[in-house]
Amino acid sequence: MxxxxxxxxxxxxxxxxxxxxxxxxxxxxxxxxxxxxxxxxxxxxxxxxxxxxxxxxxxxxxxxxxxxxxxxxxxxxxxxxxxxxxxxxxxxxxxxxxxxxxxxxxxxxxxxxxxxxxxxxxxxxxxxxxxxxxxxxxxFLHRHEIGLPWVILKAAVSLDGKLSTATGQSKWITGEEARTHVHSLRAEVDAILVGVGTVLTDDPLLTARPSVSEIHDWKPTIRVVLDPQGLISSSSRLLKTAKDSPVWIFLADSVSPSQKERIETAGARVDFVSCSDEKLDLIQILRRLAEANILSLLVEGGGNVHTSFLENQLVNEVAIYIAPVLVGGKPSPTFYMGQGVSTMKEAPRLERVNRRLLGPDTLIRGILKWKL
Ligand SMILES: NC(=O)c1ccc[n+]([C@@H]2O[C@H](COP(=O)([O-])OP(=O)(O)OC[C@H]3O[C@@H](n4cnc5c(N)ncnc54)[C@H](OP(=O)(O)O)[C@@H]3O)[C@@H](O)[C@H]2O)c1
Structure with a gap:
């Protein structure tokens, strides 16, 4: 066996x-x-x-x-x-x-x-x-037993847990080996999700570019963006490549149909979702992804999106790349902001923890066990 x-x-x-x-x-x-x-x-x-x-x-x-x-x-x-x-x-x-x-x-x-x-x-x-x-x-089991995709939260952080400097700079926290490793993680999942904040700051491509030697066969990963107000630019790298590799944008249902049309014309799939407290409803989004046969979703940030997934207990696994560098500064974001827990007893812990050295950096990956 x-x-x-x-x-x-x-x-x-x-x-x-x-x-x-x-x-x-x-x-x-x-x-x-x-x-x-x-x-x-x-x-x-x-x-x-x-x-x-x-x-x-x-x-x-x-x-x-x-x-x-x-x-x-x-x-x-x-x-x-x-x-x-x-x-x-x-x-x-x-x-x-x-x-x-x-x-x-x-x-x-x-x-x-x-x-x-x-x-x-x-x-x-x-x-x-x-x-x-x-x-x-x-x-596969999570999708068919729970009805949602398996969610993996991925972040690259400094030794003091920061996702970026206070001015929003995050290129690059980790080294080349860690960044190469991310590409095989991306290739293994069905979809990658980011918030529009990350798209506006970093203009990422979000494609998986794994090393050819490690893959047998491979299918393109869907790139998903939470964009409540339809702020994504038509000249962003994501929309410019939407006809070659799938992009799926979720907008608040208050956004005008003309904005939807602009993004669709670029080649992306666009869906309206309801909002509560000005945040897109994550459960609704996950259900739509599951219906589209997306079994696994890599949430790549930034801090506000990470925090929402964590606060709603929608993360099943984390993959954190830790770099031996200090960023400091109270305003510099981490991937778990919000209220946090008040006692260590309430703190969700990882199980099946896997540690891997990637050049100067360390990957810690494990299943997140939520306290009920
Ligand atoms: N080190 C890393 O691994 C890493 C990874 C990615 C990004 N980053 C860095 O993170 C920064 C960007 O992060 P960010 O926090 O500003 O932006 P973000 O998390 O990428 O996106 C936040 C945006 O998503 C929208 N959104 C929609 N639904 C949401 C929901 N349910 N929960 C949370 N947000 C939702 C927010 O809308 P509202 O405005 O309506 O709230 C906001 O506009 C950049 O500096 C980037 O370099 C670092």
Missing amino acids: RRALDLSRKGRFSVSPNPRVGCVIVREPSASADGIFRVIGEGFHLRKGLPHAERVALDSCAEDPRGSTLFVTLEPCCHHGATPPCTEAILKAGIRRVVAATTDPFPQVAGQGIKWLRNHGVQVDVGLLEDEARFENRY
Whole structure:
């Protein structure tokens, strides 16, 4: 199953909106002439419309898989989607036992794959390395279980936690290795979101430019902007590239239709959203993104947008790049302003914390656990 999980990760830049799935087919000792475990086939799912991991693994088998065990990181599908059901292929191949790490919440599967296999005489065991499998597929599972995209808050900060100087300068806090790393993080998610403040100050391109060596296949990331008053300039780098790489702008519903038209003419998708306290309704936005099959969203700032996501407890994971530099100054923003918590007991803590050195900088990444 660990090998199957490693394989599933190979689809991470291309597989969405489908889940990451890896599969390994093993001849068990009791069923093999030499009495040892032998991997006879393996595979992973690369992209929607291409064969699922189980079929890739079955097709790769070096010998007849009849009587062998199939390890898969997610319950096999039993419905006709973009490809035919994997359960039928498993049965036809004569697989004796299926070990699935976790069930699939997708409404057309949701336990039916396991039931169908059992009804047809295949032994099915569920739950091996389930935590790891759920972690690996957290974007997909969150979208289908909660109905919202998985939100990752990303920020580059100084050692004293500042996002920029008091005059708004933030280029560059971190070094080249950290900035290169951000591009693979961007390539892994479905969409990147910033506030219009960042667009006006930094004029970012927000495309993912990962190093070619680390990706198998890749699909462009959607660039999203919260722009309540329609302030984005038609000459911004985002709008100038909107016809080549998707841009989606959210405006307050009080903005004039002519502003909407100006932005749409540049090639961006534009949606109106309601406002409360002059802030766009984040839940409404997340629901629209989820409906558009966006499973994962990287929130890149600036401080006001970061703070809103945190205050509304809408952040699932953080990725903070910390640079060994001091900025100082009370007015210089951090990524968590607002009221904050009043006691340490209330402070949300990270779990599954991963620390990584990137040249002079450190990335701290982890899942955010909110106190209820
Ligand atoms: N170090 C880093 O990682 C990093 C990353 C990005 C940006 N930055 C820096 O951050 C600065 C820009 O940040 P900023 O805080 O001024 O602007 P921002 O957070 O990028 O954008 C704020 C804008 O978004 C609008 N908005 C709409 N809905 C919102 C909501 N629900 N919550 C919060 N804002 C919402 C705000 O509208 P209203 O005006 O109506 O409130 C405001 O106009 C720049 O200096 C940039 O260099 C640093």
